[in-house]
Amino acid sequence: MKSTSSSFLQALGSGLAGALILNIVHESVRQLRPVDAPRMDILGKRGLRKLLFKANAPQPDENTAYGLTLLGDVASNGLYYSLVGTGRGVWWRGIALGLAAGVGGVVLPGPLGLGDGPSNRTPQTKAMTVAWYLLGGLVAAGTSAWWSQATTEEE
Structure with missing residues (x-):
C-alpha cells in the first residue's frame, strides 16, 4: 500500500x-501556425497585467511578463492536472479535467475581460485549445498510471 506522501x-x-x-x-x-494557434500566453500576460494594475504594482517589460506568465502557467496547470491523482479512474479524471480546461479556455476569457481572440479566433483555434488541454490531461493520467505500475513492480 502506498503512503500518502508518495x-x-x-x-x-x-x-x-x-x-x-x-x-x-x-x-x-x-x-508554426501563428494565424490560428491559440495564444494562451497572451491571455496569461493580460491577466498578469490586470492583477498588477489592480495592486498598483509596476508593470513588467514584455520579456519578464512572458517569463512570469509561462512559469505561472506551468505551476497552475501542474496543480490542476495533479487532480488526476492516483489509482483507479486516472484516465477518466484526465479526460474530464482536460476537456473542462479546454472548454474553459475557449469560453471564459471573454467574460473575464481578457478578450476572445487568443483562444476563440477561429474554429481551428477553438479545436486546438480543447485538444491541447485534453492532451495535458491524458499525459497526466498516463504518467500517473505508469508511476503506479512502476512502483507496484518494485514492491
Missing part, C-alpha cells in the same frame, strides 16, 4: 508532466 508526489509529478506537455505543444505550434 501518492501526493505521484499526483504532483503527473500534473507537472501534463502541464509541461501542454506548454511545449502550445509554444511549438504557435511558432
